[in-house]
Amino acid sequence: MIAVLEGDIEYPFFEWSLTAANDQYKTLGVSICHIPLDEHEALNELSYAPDCNMIMGRNTGWLIKLYDEPENNLGYNGMGEEFHNILVSAVKAGYRMIEIDADAQVHDQFPIF
Numbered sequence: 001m002i003a004v005l006e007g008d009i010e011y012p013f014f015e016w017s018l019t020a021a022n023d024q025y026k027t028l029g030v031s032i033c034h035i036p037l038d039e040h041e042a043l044n045e046l047s048y049a050p051d052c053n054m055i056m057g058r059n060t061g062w063l064i065k066l067y068d069e070p071e072n073n074l075g076y077n078g079m080g081e082e083f084h085n086i087l088v089s090a091v092k093a094g095y096r097m098i099e100i101d102a103d104a105q106v107h108d109q110f111p112i113f
Helices: 013-019 037-048 081-092
Strands: 027-031 055-058 061-065 097-101
Parallel strands (some): 027 097
């Protein structure tokens, strides 16, 4: 049996070129417990709305692409101040996407519902 150390494996060229891509998104995982239950349906509706292409619904939560300017992440209909605070906080911390998921991290700075 031959053992190959992980550091000894060379990746194909295309994988290395992908690591240098300019169009990358840093994503923040946020527990679904930070979203009030009554806003879950509003998020589902937004994910299907033809004029809202920044929210994608999944079986376990949502992916939300963020605008570069914090104030542009405000005003999602049916969503409360806490939700918008999560979006603005993530942008200010350098994130460009949020994954809201049941298994994602619980953050002390956001309220739990």
